[in-house]
Amino acid sequence: MNSLQQLGRAVKAAQYRHHLAAERALGAIGTTLPQWDALRAIAGHPGWSAHALAGETFMSDQAFGALANRLIAQGLIVRSPGRGRRVEHTLTDAGGAMLEAGNVVIDTVLQRSFGGMSEAERRTLSGLLDRVGVGDGTTTAP
Known part of the structure; x- marks a missing residue:
């Protein structure tokens, strides 16, 4: 395996460990990483379309729609008509409470993941990761 492949594998391994911990x-508070991320995106971007929310959460439109249906069934979000054909998503009180609980959990996971780094190291890592894939035509980050 060449050094670029080793680097790619190291990035994927770090992401896997981080996601597994999250x-x-x-799970201990009754949600999942995709569900928490959808709640975060909905709360952070009121009025965004489902398509935009799908992009924010790195999902396809279909996957986000299925996840939104599960969140509705759990009483965590509601859908309502927006401008034009847009459907808007809003957190319920239960959804807001789940988001807050999830934020505490995620902050703890992030502290374990990155707490051993200095602030300068975290800024450097963030800057380097922001450059990965830029300009290759495949980036989908919002």
């Missing part, structure tokens, strides 16, 4: 911790 999934386990969020």
Whole structure:
């Protein structure tokens, strides 16, 4: 394996460890990483379309729609007509409470993941990761 492949694998391994820790911790409060991320996106971007929310959460439109249906069934969000054909998503009180609980969990996971780094190291890592894939035509980050 060449050094670029090793680097790619190291990035993927770090992401996997981080997501696994977040999934386990969020499971203890009755949610999942995709559900928490959808609640975060909805709360942070009122009035955004489902398409925009799908992009914000790195999901396809179909996957976000299915997840939104599960969140509705759990009483965590509601949908309402927006401008034009847009459907807007809003957190219920229960959704807001789940988001807040999830934020505490995620902050703990992030502290474990990155707490051993200095602020300067975190800024450097963030800057380097922001450059990965830029200009290759495949980036989908919002």
